Amino acid sequence: MLFGDAKSSARSVEEIEVIEKDRRRFLSLIPLAVFGVIAASVGGAAKKFLEPAAAAAESTEAAAGGGWLSLGMVKELTGDDPIERVVAVERNAGWTKSIEDATVFVLPKHDNKVLSSVCPHEGCPVVWDAETKNFLCPCHDSYFSDCGSKLSGPSTTDLTELETRVADGELQVKV
Ligand code: FES
The missing domain is CATH 1.20.5 (Single alpha-helices involved in coiled-coils or other helix-helix interfaces)
Known part of the structure; x- marks a missing residue:
């Protein structure tokens, strides 16, 4: 035990x-x-x-389909005067995103070249002057030809040409 x-x-x-x-x-x-x-x-x-x-x-x-924004069917973009188009552009700034309208001009007379409406001088929006057949920046009176070349005024450069492509008969732009 x-x-x-x-x-x-x-x-x-x-x-x-x-x-x-x-x-x-x-x-x-x-x-x-x-x-x-x-x-x-x-x-x-x-x-x-x-x-x-x-x-x-x-x-x-x-x-945006990879950043490409539609400006319409090529066959519908006709005429001698620039065609104004407003596209919605999504912008990312840090952690926020916003959608801004951007105005561009399609130039059917110049092989559907597309120009930014932002004046290269200080960023005002340019307008098409149907009387003079030129683009005009009303802020400081810069004038640009119907294909965007600088004519007069304080702007030292032409209007900015934007990158374009045609996909399925549609003219598209990167803004
Ligand atoms: S901003 Fe266009 S001429 Fe100054």
Whole structure:
């Protein structure tokens, strides 16, 4: 009986050692678990923070068909005078996006060249002057020819020609 008690007492010591080892192993894992939780939280927050910009960039491309905006069917763009078109351009500024109207001029007389309506001098919108058959910037009286070449006034350069393409019979522009 006494021998049996000593044996069971020895087992208890072994069991206690095993339990102690398990406890130490468990405690050693706690910092890793805490680190994992923190890393997951930071990762989730970073993903949320970065996703809007990526989504906005994707939606800009999708909405504008890769940045190309329609100006209408080529066969409908006719005449001697420039045709004014307003296109909706999605702008991304940091984490915000907005849609702005941009006015451009299609020049059927000049092989459907497309000009920006922004005056190169200080950015006022130019208008088509049907009487003189020139573009006029009313801010400081810069004049440009019917193909956008600088004629007179403070502007030192021509109106900006925009990149265009024809896709499925449609004239498209990048603004
Ligand atoms: S902004 Fe057009 S002439 Fe000055």
